[in-house]
Amino acid sequence: MVKGRLFVISGPSGVGKGAICHKLIAEKGLKFSVSMTTRKPRAGEKHGEDYYFVSKEEFNEIRNRNGFLEFAEVYGNFYGTPRLEISEALESGRDVLLDIDTQGALNVQKTCDDAVFIFILPPSTAELRRRIKDRGTETEESLNRRLSAAIHEISLLAHYDYCVVNDDLDVAAAQVGAVIEAERLRVPKDTKDVTELIDQYKGGI
Amino acid sequence: MVKGRLFVISGPSGVGKGAICHKLIAEKGLKFSVSMTTRKPRAGEKHGEDYYFVSKEEFNEIRNRNGFLEFAEVYGNFYGTPRLEISEALESGRDVLLDIDTQGALNVQKTCDDAVFIFILPPSTAELRRRIKDRGTETEESLNRRLSAAIHEISLLAHYDYCVVNDDLDVAAAQVGAVIEAERLRVPKDTKDVTELIDQYKGGI
Numbered sequence: 001m002v003k004g005r006l007f008v009i010s011g012p013s014g015v016g017k018g019a020i021c022h023k024l025i026a027e028k029g030l031k032f033s034v035s036m037t038t039r040k041p042r043a044g045e046k047h048g049e050d051y052y053f054v055s056k057e058e059f060n061e062i063r064n065r066n067g068f069l070e071f072a073e074v075y076g077n078f079y080g081t082p083r084l085e086i087s088e089a090l091e092s093g094r095d096v097l098l099d100i101d102t103q104g105a106l107n108v109q110k111t112c113d114d115a116v117f118i119f120i121l122p123p124s125t126a127e128l129r130r131r132i133k134d135r136g137t138e139t140e141e142s143l144n145r146r147l148s149a150a151i152h153e154i155s156l157l158a159h160y161d162y163c164v165v166n167d168d169l170d171v172a173a174a175q176v177g178a179v180i181e182a183e184r185l186r187v188p189k190d191t192k193d194v195t196e197l198i199d200q201y202k203g204g205i
Numbered sequence: 206m207v208k209g210r211l212f213v214i215s216g217p218s219g220v221g222k223g224a225i226c227h228k229l230i231a232e233k234g235l236k237f238s239v240s241m242t243t244r245k246p247r248a249g250e251k252h253g254e255d256y257y258f259v260s261k262e263e264f265n266e267i268r269n270r271n272g273f274l275e276f277a278e279v280y281g282n283f284y285g286t287p288r289l290e291i292s293e294a295l296e297s298g299r300d301v302l303l304d305i306d307t308q309g310a311l312n313v314q315k316t317c318d319d320a321v322f323i324f325i326l327p328p329s330t331a332e333l334r335r336r337i338k339d340r341g342t343e344t345e346e347s348l349n350r351r352l353s354a355a356i357h358e359i360s361l362l363a364h365y366d367y368c369v370v371n372d373d374l375d376v377a378a379a380q381v382g383a384v385i386e387a388e389r390l391r392v393p394k395d396t397k398d399v400t401e402l403i404d405q406y407k408g409g410i
Contacts, residue, residue: 158392
C-alpha cells in the first residue's frame with residue numbers, strides 16, 4: 001500500500017495561502033489538515049473548517065499528551081497541528097494538505113523529511129502591505145510588525161522545495177496544483193513499491 | 206542568470222515518447238534536442254526534426270572530437286546526443302527536452318546529475334506489443350526481442366525521478382507538462398539566486 005504524501009503550504013501571513021488551499025482541496029482530492037488555535041475567530045471563520053478554536057486549557061491538554069505534530073506561539077496565540085488526523089489519512093494512502101506559518105513548517109520538516117514544502121510568495125512587499133491592510137484588522141504598528149515578520153519568513157525560502165508567487169490566485173493555485181500532480185508521479189522511494197510495479201510488466205510478457 | 210533545466214524523457218521503444226514530446230515542445234517553450242543516428246529514416250521522419258540522419262563516418266568524426274553528450278549502439282545502429290546545442294540552450298536559460306532510450310538516459314545521468322529524468326511506461330506489456338506491431342516494421346522475432354528489451358528497460362525505473370503511464374496521449378502529455386511546470390517552480394539550488402530573490406522583498410519594505 002503506497003502511503004499518502006504530506007504537502008505543506010507556507011509563507012508570510014496575508015499572502016493568500018488559505019485561498020489557494022481552498023481552491024485545491026476538492027480539485028485534487030486532498031485531506032485538509034485543520035489546525036487548532038487559541039486565537040479568536042475572525043469574521044466568517046468556521047470552527048472545524050478554518051480552525052478548531054479551543055481554549056488555552058484544551059490546547060495545553062493536547063500538547064501535554066504529545067498530540068501535536070508541531071505547535072507554535074505566534075503574536076501571543078497558540079497554533080498546533082493535530083497529529084492523529086494526519087497520520088491516519090497518510091497511512092490510508094490519502095494526500096494531506098497543511099497550511100501553516102513558516103515556524104510550524106520548519107518544525108514539521110524536522111520530523112517529516114519526505115513531506116513536500118511549498119512557499120507562497122507575494123508579488124512584492126508593497127502588495128503584501130496592501131493585502132494585510134485590506135483585512136482591516138491591523139493597526140499601523142501591527143501592520144509594520146507583520147511586514148518585518150514577513151521579510152524574516154521569506155528569508156527562510158531556501159528550506160523549501162518549491163516557491164509560487166501569488167499574484168493571480170487562479171494562476172498560483174494551478175501552479176501549486178502542478179506541484180501536487182508532479183509529486184504524485186514520482187518514482188516511489190520504497191524499493192518494494194518499484195519492484196511490484198516492474199513485476200506487473202514482467203508478468204505480462 | 207538562472208540556467209535552463211534539462212528534461213530527459215525515456216522509456217521502452219514504442220511507448221510513445223516522441224508523440225508526448227511533440228505535444229509539449231511548443232506548449233512549454235522547450236528546446237528539443239534532436240539526436241543523431243546512423244539508422245535509416247522511417248516513413249514520415251524528417252532530417253533535422255526527428256533525427257539528424259548521418260553516415261557512420263560522420264557519426265564517428267563527431268564522436269572522436271567528444272561532440273556527444275552520450276551515444277550508444279541500439280540494434281546495430283548508433284544514436285548520439287550532440288553536446289553543443291544543449292549546452293548553449295541551457296546557458297541562455299532555455300529548458301531543453303531530450304528524448305532518448307534508457308541506455309542513453311543513464312549515460313546522461315553520469316554527467317548531468319541535475320537533469321530531470323522522466324520514464325514513460327506503457328499501460329501494459331500486451332499494449333506495448335500491440336503498439337510495436339502496429340508500426341508494421343517488425344518481424345515476429347524482432348518484436349519479441351524488442352519486448353524483452355522493453356522489460357529490461359522498465360526494470361531500470363528506480364534510476365528515474367518521475368514515471369508517467371502513456372495510456373491516453375493527452376493525459377500523459379499533461380502529466381509530463383505538470384512535471385515540467387513543477388520543476389520550474391523549484392526553489393533555486395544556487396544560494397546566490399535565492400539571496401537575490403529575497404533581497405527584492407527586503408528592498409521593498
